[in-house]
Amino acid sequence: MTSETTIKLSPKDLAMIDQFAGNKFKSRSEFITYAVKKTIYEMLLEEFHDQLGTESFPTEEEVQRLHAEIKEIRKELWKQYAEDLP
Numbered sequence: 001m002t003s004e005t006t007i008k009l010s011p012k013d014l015a016m017i018d019q020f021a022g023n024k025f026k027s028r029s030e031f032i033t034y035a036v037k038k039t040i041y042e043m044l045l046e047e048f049h050d051q052l053g054t055e056s057f058p059t060e061e062e063v064q065r066l067h068a069e070i071k072e073i074r075k076e077l078w079k080q081y082a083e084d085l086p
Contacts, residue, residue, distance in 0.1 A: 007032070044070060 009017070017028050025031040048066045049058060058066070 041070070 014028075017031050021028050021031045025034065045058070045063075045066060048062070048069075052058065052062065
């Protein structure tokens with residue numbers, strides 16, 4: 001299930017998105033969805049890395065644990081979303 005939201009971007013940003021969308025993505029929406037998910041993943045990875053308190057890259061086991069946490073977060077968000085539906 002998807003929902004709509006409005007975002008405000010500069011004409012320059014939209015032109016860049018259109019350039020990428022035309023080459024690699026089917027639409028602006030697909031590009032923006034990809035960019036948002038990538039940013040969320042990177043922020044979660046950074047947060048997870050900070051929690052480890054290390055300057056090295058996470059091990060494969062730590063990455064798998066992060067993926068499991070992300071999956072649980074998604075489940076919880078969808079559960080909350082479904083409960084809010086009329």
